[in-house]
Amino acid sequence: MSAFATMTAAGIADAVRTGKVRASAVVRDALDRIERVDATINACTATFADEALAAAAAVDATVANGGDPGPMAGVPVAVKNLFDMAGRVTLAGAHMLRDAPPAVQDATTVRRLRDAGAIMVAATNMDEFAYGFTTENEFYGVTRNPRDTNRLAGGSSGGSAAAVAAGMAHIGLGSDTNGSIRIPAAFSGVFGLKPTFGRLSRAGAIPFVASLDHVGPMARRVDDLALAYDAMQGADARDPACTLRAVDPVRPFLSDDTPLRVGVLGGWFRADADAAVLAAVDAAAEMLGAATTRVELAEARIARFAAFAITAAEGANLHRRTLCERPEDFDGATRDRLLAGALLPAGLVIQAQRFRRRFQETVRAAFADHDVLIAPATPCVALERDRQMLTIGGREMPARAHIGIYTQPLSYVGLPVLVAPIVLGDAFPVGVQLVAAPWAERALFRAAARLEAAGLAHAGVAEPA
Amino acid sequence: MGMKPLPEEKRPFDRDEIAAYADAAARLCGIAVPATSRDGVIANLQTILNNSAALMELDLGWTDEAAPVFQP
Numbered sequence: 001m002s003a004f005a006t007m008t009a010a011g012i013a014d015a016v017r018t019g020k021v022r023a024s025a026v027v028r029d030a031l032d033r034i035e036r037v038d039a040t041i042n043a044c045t046a047t048f049a050d051e052a053l054a055a056a057a058a059v060d061a062t063v064a065n066g067g068d069p070g071p072m073a074g075v076p077v078a079v080k081n082l083f084d085m086a087g088r089v090t091l092a093g094a095h096m097l098r099d100a101p102p103a104v105q106d107a108t109t110v111r112r113l114r115d116a117g118a119i120m121v122a123a124t125n126m127d128e129f130a131y132g133f134t135t136e137n138e139f140y141g142v143t144r145n146p147r148d149t150n151r152l153a154g155g156s157s158g159g160s161a162a163a164v165a166a167g168m169a170h171i172g173l174g175s176d177t178n179g180s181i182r183i184p185a186a187f188s189g190v191f192g193l194k195p196t197f198g199r200l201s202r203a204g205a206i207p208f209v210a211s212l213d214h215v216g217p218m219a220r221r222v223d224d225l226a227l228a229y230d231a232m233q234g235a236d237a238r239d240p241a242c243t244l245r246a247v248d249p250v251r252p253f254l255s256d257d258t259p260l261r262v263g264v265l266g267g268w269f270r271a272d273a274d275a276a277v278l279a280a281v282d283a284a285a286e287m288l289g290a291a292t293t294r295v296e297l298a299e300a301r302i303a304r305f306a307a308f309a310i311t312a313a314e315g316a317n318l319h320r321r322t323l324c325e326r327p328e329d330f331d332g333a334t335r336d337r338l339l340a341g342a343l344l345p346a347g348l349v350i351q352a353q354r355f356r357r358r359f360q361e362t363v364r365a366a367f368a369d370h371d372v373l374i375a376p377a378t379p380c381v382a383l384e385r386d387r388q389m390l391t392i393g394g395r396e397m398p399a400r401a402h403i404g405i406y407t408q409p410l411s412y413v414g415l416p417v418l419v420a421p422i423v424l425g426d427a428f429p430v431g432v433q434l435v436a437a438p439w440a441e442r443a444l445f446r447a448a449a450r451l452e453a454a455g456l457a458h459a460g461v462a463e464p465a
Numbered sequence: 466m467g468m469k470p471l472p473e474e475k476r477p478f479d480r481d482e483i484a485a486y487a488d489a490a491a492r493l494c495g496i497a498v499p500a501t502s503r504d505g506v507i508a509n510l511q512t513i514l515n516n517s518a519a520l521m522e523l524d525l526g527w528t529d530e531a532a533p534v535f536q537p
Contacts, residue, residue, distance in 0.1 A: 196537050197535060197537045198535075198536070198537065211535060240534060241534050241535070301519070302519050302520050302523070305513070305516040305517050305519075305520060306517075306520050308512075308513055308516070309513055309517055309520070312509070312513060323496065324495070324496060324497070327497070327498075327499050327502070328499065332501070332502070332505070333505075335499075335502055335505075336502050336505030336506050336508070336509055337505075337509050339491075339496065339498055339502055339505075339506045339509075340487075340505075340506045340507075340509030340510045340513065341509075342494060342496050343486075343487055343490040343491060343494060343496070343506070343510060344510075344513065344514075347521070348513075348514075348517055348520070348521060350531060351520055351521055351523070351525070352517075352520060353531030353532075354525050354529045354530065354531050355520060355523060355525060355529070356531070356532070356535065357529045357530065357531075357532070358523075358525060358526075358529050360537070401512060413537060414535060414537030415537065438537035439537070
């Protein structure tokens with residue numbers, strides 16, 4: 001494995017900006033690693049060798065001329081193929097979009113990463129139109145988990161998570177409607193951030209569920225996650241949900257040791273988790289000095305199914321014309337979910353939207369006494385590829401529909417959540433959700449940095465067998 | 466002594482009931498469900514509808530409005 005793959009993104013950027021390392025060498029190394037590793041993993045749907053090397057040469061030229069190419073100079077980024085990149089077709093995991101016209105401009109987050117000096121090296125695999133938790137795509141194949149190729153990488157941003165875990169890129173860009181950053185981060189053993197709803201612009205990312213869509217980064221280090229997140233912040237008139245709040249950088253506060261009031265979510269958020277998952281949650285809680293009394297979010301189960309109903313109905317409405325005219329062009333799993341959503345009664349969907357207000361108040365009350373709440377990201381570690389069922393509520397349930405039981409109630413009300421990969425001994429990584437009040441991402445990063453500094457949360461580069 | 470049956474309105478919908486609803490709703494909504502998708506659509510509807518009873522029973526207040534643009 002090359003030295004670049006194991007360097008931090010921040011370390012690469014510093015070395016490039018000071019002329020110690022050439023961005024061209026970093027990018028060539030990332031492209032070589034994709035070439036070597038991705039035949040096994042299937043994280044990438046396209047690589048951008050020519051553009052990436054040209055962008056890297058431009059970064060090197062800026063440095064040579066005494067300029068500053070930006071805080072992410074030369075950092076390789078893998079982008080979920082949901083995001084527009086000028087001149088490229090945006091697939092969103094759909095075969096039916098393969099002949100769509102190329103994007104005329106970058107998604108806002110892609111543009112901001114480029115402006116910071118980052119280099120887009122690949123587009124990554126996903127569930128079709130982001131409707132899934134596993135990145136098992138009928139057209140573009142299954143993305144395998146780089147830490148155990150017999151397991152799933154998670155989804156829908158599974159390609160980005162796997163690319164980061166396997167050292168093909170230092171930063172992954174993903175989207176999260178019900179858990180699509182958090183679940184692949186958990187399964188693939190990397191850090192992932194779903195910021196507050198509206199914090200990062202979604203402009204130029206193909207929508208799925210406007211009420212619930214978020215975008216965010218993934219990385220192997222907390223500092224790198226902060227670097228990418230800070231680079232992407234800012235208001236954007238292209239996204240009506242994007243906040244007008246001032247940019248609130250987190251990176252300067254990673255080592256802030258002001259005490260955090262930490263609690264552990266109980267009830268719904270523990271009932272169906274495997275013992276290994278609960279052990280990781282409890283280890284993180286103990287390290288962060290969490291209070292022993294569990295925090296209950298009443299009606300979390302209702303919130304989860306309200307998110308489920310909104311997702312199906314809004315997703316179906318977005319794709320209604322295509323569902324009617326060419327249903328055979330969808331991935332079979334996506335088609336069945338969307339068609340069901342198209343048939344839901346309106347009263348159910350309106351009730352699900354109105355309940356958001358009430359659950360928002362429930363959650364707000366929990367944060368009166370806490371800065372960070374802890375919960376599992378998934379009920380089990382990364383699913384084996386052939387595993388079909390999970391035990392939920394004492395009953396055997398289809399695994400793929402229920403992996404998001406702990407992520408859905410939180411994104412339903414737009415809370416910021418950072419997933420930290422907790423590794424206990426030789427056990428497989430467990431994704432733990434650190435949850436904060438709206439707009440309080442800084443607390444999440446401080447908690448994650450402490451878990452990382454203690455050696456409890458970490459994400460090395462996986463070498464797929 | 467057998468278990469007391471659930472009141473009719475509390476009982477989960479069975480597959481046949483969901484199938485009848487799906488077929489009627491598809492026709493009324495102008496959506497042609499391909500034959501290969503019918504079982505999957507029914508299964509998805511069953512999951513959503515049978516888990517939404519508690520949501521539909523909530524007595525939300527008049528001021529619990531769905532927001533045009535949600536602010537967390």
